[in-house]
Amino acid sequence: MKFYLLSVALLVTIALAKKEKADKTFLKKQQSILKLTWRLSQANDDVEQAEISQNYNPLDNLTSYSNPDTVQTLFEAVNSGEYKARGEIFNLFAEEDRKQAVELFEVLHFAKEWDLFYKTAVFARDRVNEGQFYYAFMTAVLHRNEGFVLPPPYEVFPHLFTNSDVIRQAYKAKMTQTPTIIPMNFTGTIRNPEQRVSYFGEDIGLNAHHSHWHADFPFWWDSDKYGGPKDRQGELFWYTHHQLTVRFDAERLSNGLQEVEELQWDKPILEGFVPKATYKNGQEFPSRPDNMIFQDLPHITVTDMKHYELRIRDGIAAGFLKDKEHNAISLNNSDGIDILGKAMESSADSINPNYYGSIHNMAHVFLSKVTDPKNKYGLAPGVMEHFETATRDPAFFRLHKYMDFLFKEHKDYLVPYTREEIDFPGVRVDRFEVKTIIDKADRNNLVTYFDTDHIDLANAMDTSETAKDVEIKAQVSRLTHIPFNYEIEVSANSAATAVARVFLMVKNNWYGEEMKIEEAGWGAMELDKFSVKLFSGLNTINRSSVESSVVLNERKGYKQLLAAVEDALEDRGEYFVDKQQRHCGLPRGLLIPKGTSEGMAFRLFVIFTDYEKDIHADSFKSGRDSPHSYCGILGDKYPDKRPLGFPFDRKIQSWELFETENMKDIEITIKHKSLSKVDFSPEEISQIKSTWSVIRSDPTGNGVTLYLNWFQSLPETQKQFKRFSNITREQLSTNEAFRTQATATITRLDDIISSIDHPTEFCTKMKKLAGDHKFRDANTKNFRDMTNIFVEVIRKLTGKTLFTPAANSGWKKVFARLIEKIEEETSFTHGHIAKVQLTPDEMIAIKRNWEVIHQDLTGNGMDMYLHWFAAFPHMQKVFKKFAQVPRDQLKTNDAFKAQATVTLHWIDDMIEAIDSPSDMAAVMKRLGRMHQTRHTNIYDFREMVKRIQEVIGTKVGEGYTPAAESGWTKLFAKLVENIGDGLSEKH
Numbered sequence: 002m003k004f005y006l007l008s009v010a011l012l013v014t015i016a017l018a019k020k021e022k023a024d025k026t027f028l029k030k031q032q033s034i035l036k037l038t039w040r041l042s043q044a045n046d047d048v049e050q051a052e053i054s055q056n057y058n059p060l061d062n063l064t065s066y067s068n069p070d071t072v073q074t075l076f077e078a079v080n081s082g083e084y085k086a087r088g089e090i091f092n093l094f095a096e097e098d099r100k101q102a103v104e105l106f107e108v109l110h111f112a113k114e115w116d117l118f119y120k121t122a123v124f125a126r127d128r129v130n131e132g133q134f135y136y137a138f139m140t141a142v143l144h145r146n147e148g149f150v151l152p153p154p155y156e157v158f159p160h161l162f163t164n165s166d167v168i169r170q171a172y173k174a175k176m177t178q179t180p181t182i183i184p185m186n187f188t189g190t191i192r193n194p195e196q197r198v199s200y201f202g203e204d205i206g207l208n209a210h211h212s213h214w215h216a217d218f219p220f221w222w223d224s225d226k227y228g229g230p231k232d233r234q235g236e237l238f239w240y241t242h243h244q245l246t247v248r249f250d251a252e253r254l255s256n257g258l259q260e261v262e263e264l265q266w267d268k269p270i271l272e273g274f275v276p277k278a279t280y281k282n283g284q285e286f287p288s289r290p291d292n293m294i295f296q297d298l299p300h301i302t303v304t305d306m307k308h309y310e311l312r313i314r315d316g317i318a319a320g321f322l323k324d325k326e327h328n329a330i331s332l333n334n335s336d337g338i339d340i341l342g343k344a345m346e347s348s349a350d351s352i353n354p355n356y357y358g359s360i361h362n363m364a365h366v367f368l369s370k371v372t373d374p375k376n377k378y379g380l381a382p383g384v385m386e387h388f389e390t391a392t393r394d395p396a397f398f399r400l401h402k403y404m405d406f407l408f409k410e411h412k413d414y415l416v417p418y419t420r421e422e423i424d425f426p427g428v429r430v431d432r433f434e435v436k437t438i439i440d441k442a443d444r445n446n447l448v449t450y451f452d453t454d455h456i457d458l459a460n461a462m463d464t465s466e467t468a469k470d471v472e473i474k475a476q477v478s479r480l481t482h483i484p485f486n487y488e489i490e491v492s493a494n495s496a497a498t499a500v501a502r503v504f505l506m507v508k509n510n511w512y513g514e515e516m517k518i519e520e521a522g523w524g525a526m527e528l529d530k531f532s533v534k535l536f537s538g539l540n541t542i543n544r545s546s547v548e549s550s551v552v553l554n555e556r557k558g559y560k561q562l563l564a565a566v567e568d569a570l571e572d573r574g575e576y577f578v579d580k581q582q583r584h585c586g587l588p589r590g591l592l593i594p595k596g597t598s599e600g601m602a603f604r605l606f607v608i609f610t611d612y613e614k615d616i617h618a619d620s621f622k623s624g625r626d627s628p629h630s631y632c633g634i635l636g637d638k639y640p641d642k643r644p645l646g647f648p649f650d651r652k653i654q655s656w657e658l659f660e661t662e663n664m665k666d667i668e669i670t671i672k673h674k675s676l677s678k679v680d681f682s683p684e685e686i687s688q689i690k691s692t693w694s695v696i697r698s699d700p701t702g703n704g705v706t707l708y709l710n711w712f713q714s715l716p717e718t719q720k721q722f723k724r725f726s727n728i729t730r731e732q733l734s735t736n737e738a739f740r741t742q743a744t745a746t747i748t749r750l751d752d753i754i755s756s757i758d759h760p761t762e763f764c765t766k767m768k769k770l771a772g773d774h775k776f777r778d779a780n781t782k783n784f785r786d787m788t789n790i791f792v793e794v795i796r797k798l799t800g801k802t803l804f805t806p807a808a809n810s811g812w813k814k815v816f817a818r819l820i821e822k823i824e825e826e827t828s829f830t831h832g833h834i835a836k837v838q839l840t841p842d843e844m845i846a847i848k849r850n851w852e853v854i855h856q857d858l859t860g861n862g863m864d865m866y867l868h869w870f871a872a873f874p875h876m877q878k879v880f881k882k883f884a885q886v887p888r889d890q891l892k893t894n895d896a897f898k899a900q901a902t903v904t905l906h907w908i909d910d911m912i913e914a915i916d917s918p919s920d921m922a923a924v925m926k927r928l929g930r931m932h933q934t935r936h937t938n939i940y941d942f943r944e945m946v947k948r949i950q951e952v953i954g955t956k957v958g959e960g961y962t963p964a965a966e967s968g969w970t971k972l973f974a975k976l977v978e979n980i981g982d983g984l985s986e987k988h
Contacts, residue, residue, distance in 0.1 A: 023576040032566045034149045037122055038157055041131035043463055053123045067111045075104045079128050088282050091132025092382045094366050103221055105137035140216050146636050148578040152559035154212055154389055155205045159461040161389045162205050164277040167475045171458045180472040188277050195272050195395045197256035200480055202392045206588025212388040213585040214241055217635055220348045232638045235342025239408050240645040241631045242401045247524045249398045251507055251594035259511045263403035266303050269294055272395045276384050284381040287372050295367055296374040309358030317411045324352045341411055368396050413652050423648050425610050425663035427494035433607055433665040437485045438817045445669040449482040449595050457558050472838055481590030484821055489542040493535040498612035503529040508602040518656045525649040530630050532612050550630045553586025586628030596671030608664035615642050685811030686757055692799045692808050693754050704743030705734055711790050767819050788816035843968030844915055850957045850965050851912045862901030863892055869948040925976050946973040
């Protein structure tokens with residue numbers, strides 16, 4: 002008997018059950034957390050926080066603190082100017098900088114009561130160096146485990162994630178008050194082979210992941226002082242960086258480059274690096290020419306580093322390290338890798354830091370200062386002295402390849418796993434396949450492409466009386482992939498709970514030679530780890546790549562987060578809290594390597610092991626859906642009892658001795674598409690247009706056919722539409738609400754298909770459609786089922802002559818992209834953003850235009866409605882009071898006059914609130930809620946506001962300036978978005 006398991010990870014289902022709706026108290030705290038991170042280089046402009054900063058002084062409240070001596074020492078030193086000044090560069094690797102930041106962390110960390118924590122942070126924000134403040138504050142917030150969300154670091158400190166050219170253009174746009182999107186290039190040129198993989202090391206999500214990992218697991222963390230050790234910190238240090246290194250090698254092979262060479266103290270650093278970036282204070286990040294040689298630093302020499310390495314190697318060979326009392330601590334057990342990792346970093350829990358040194362941390366400093374080791378020229382810290390910027394330098398991966406070889410030496414000394422340690426008796430993997438959401442018939446072929454993302458540059462520039470906020474963003478290109486699903490058939494002799502571990506390995510080395518599992522295993526990239534209940538018999542498991550235990554959902558920006566919180570405070574939306582909220586995790590787009598345009602071969606591997614033996618049940622449940630594979634569970638045990646990387650963390654003698662029935666490996670291909678959006682061939686575009694011309698010729702009739710086919714195949718889906726959920730299928734064709742829904746669907750798709758020649762516009766419209774359904778009960782499975790049926794309906798309606806194989810593949814790509822966008826939109830659960838950002842020029846232009854319209858609200862309102870009805874005659878039927886009135890008699894109809902007047906009064910309310918985004922958003926949302934019981938949909942509103950805008954343009958004449966046009970476009974786009982939210986509540 003077959004059992005079908007959907008979204009089988011236990012931790013995901015538990016997570017959904019545990020997320021809680023935020024109350025007002027939490028929302029106010031979250032709002033305060035966000036405001037404390039914004040414009041750190043300027044005085045706090047929040048009224049409440051500015052007042053606290055003026056009226057509260059920690060030195061006057063020492064008895065409130067559990068560590069008053071630290072508080073007194075810290076703030077007396079700040080007041081006397083002994084601490085790092087504001088505006089200077091904070092460097093965590095510099096001992097004095099770090100000491101000061103850790104002191105502030107301690108003050109905040111031990112202020113357990115919120116009020117004390119908050120007031121202390123507010124006071125410190127305007128007085129402590131902004132870099133030190135943010136690091137201490139961020140680390141303290143992360144370790145409170147209350148579910149607070151921080152804005153992404155690339156918005157807090159944009160200078161660290163962009164380049165100087167972007168910043169220069171941003172300042173220019175700021176001075177001219179011009180909303181701007183600035184394309185950002187990766188460092189290097191085509192003459193530099195390393196530039197081929199710069200998209201990986203310079204990915205803003207990867208940089209954020211690396212910096213947040215080191216904030217979750219600070220190397221200075223004193224276990225005795227701060228509340229116990231961090232579970233397996235040393236092992237996680239190895240594994241997280243090991244995974245970055247093997248991924249980097251896979252990216253290099255994808256781009257025709259050899260695997261990265263390890264760092265060597267006696268040899269030149271082959272690759273130079275030019276960051277092309279500046280700090281906020283104007284100092285440049287130092288560049289490094291090719292072939293630089295390591296030189297001694299004032300406080301440590303190259304020979305010291307060699308000695309530390311030799312002592313580590315001797316300890317690995319001997320099977321033990323010596324602690325501070327010279328006792329031998331064995332490495333040849335399950336804890337050995339953790340001990341070794343702490344010693345090599347070295348963390349505060351290192352077994353003997355004086356003897357084994359700090360290979361990792363000091364190597365970062367050596368690389369950073371290699372061009373000015375004696376500080377002769379007073380250069381600023383290099384990128385390797387910031388966790389936010391380190392991965393941008395190719396030398397970062399050379400360093401970690403060097404360290405990875407030391408870890409591998411230790412792992413190779415361990416006894417290989419026996420079959421008994423790997424096997425799960427009674428469990429057999431019968432089939433293992435992977436399929437993208439584009440075409441389920443196309444097996445074991447994954448697709449990557451480059452998409453665009455944006456960085457808000459508001460924090461890169463100060464505000465002033467003459468240069469207010471204006472929307473300025475950097476546009477970055479980021480690797481991503483078409484989502485895919487694992488399909489696994491597993492036979493079990495009896496019911497059991499299993500842990501599935503999924504890995505990806507490069508099949509061929511740089512020379513094109515196929516690698517055996519013995520060689521490829523150390524380079525295994527972990528893609529997922531999840532639990533699954535197996536029933537006796539055959540189990541079919543479906544698991545989506547978006548559920549991976551490795552990746553983090555894309556971060557929401559400061560303005561989005563703040564708007565969501567403020568909306569929830571004003572009861573305009575909901576905001577959910579997850580106390581296991583993590584900021585560490587690989588960006589979703591980097592789950593798999595780039596591959597090649599021809600297709601690159603990989604081995605995909607899955608193994609099932611015994612959940613009861615392998616998992617710390619409590620921590621696994623509390624971890625839920627956090628990206629725990631690389632980041633662990635903050636404040637709890639790592640869920641998996643097995644060594645990280647199992648079963649590929651130890652030497653494999655041969656596949657014959659290694660292979661068991663509970664595992665399976667297959668060959669897959671990863672192909673990189675050159676287009677940044679959806680890769681349609683010219684023939685596919687032509688066939689999509691040809692077939693669509695048939696469908697759009699009768700939008701109502703063909704829309705009805707689509708929905709009837711969908712409801713016939715999946716009757717339960719009709720219940721999602723409350724306006725006709727109880728209508729019999731025989732009566733649906735004549736039901737007005739049903740026909741309106743069907744027509745709107747075809748008309749909306751027509752708008753999308755019309756832009757198929759323009760990838761950016763096409764995907765933007767896709768995203769809007771997905772966003773309109775964000776808060777409805779419809780899910781991606783419903784959409785996937787509907788689109789599969791729609792493809793079949795198009796085939797039947799157009800016939801074999803028009804519906805060619807190219808048409809089939811083209812339509813599947815269209816709907817795959819739509820589903821992908823829906824999955825992206827529905828993954829965000831922090832409430833909806835209701836505000837609209839208008840420039841001062843746009844606000845002024847809108848107000849002046851409205852003065853003209855306001856002179857005759859009734860007359861202008863009627864003109865707008867008549868313009869709408871002329872374009873869409875069927876919309877008059879929505880208004881029952883004048884549905885049958887001839888159009889040439891509408892202006893004398895009292896009901897029509899009233900409707901037109903009321904509509905413009907609503908717009909008048911919005912314009913009156915234009916200086917208060919929150920008030921304006923409330924007006925918009927109320928308008929949406931008013932239409933919950935009417936037979937209207939979001940497409941109708943979108944078309945209506947287009948006609949309103951056209952009439953405004955005609956009425957105001959020369960007053961309809963470019964600023965007016967852009968302002969009205971923004972305003973009405975947000976109006977439609979908020980109306981969509983109101984309408985969606987009825988579902």
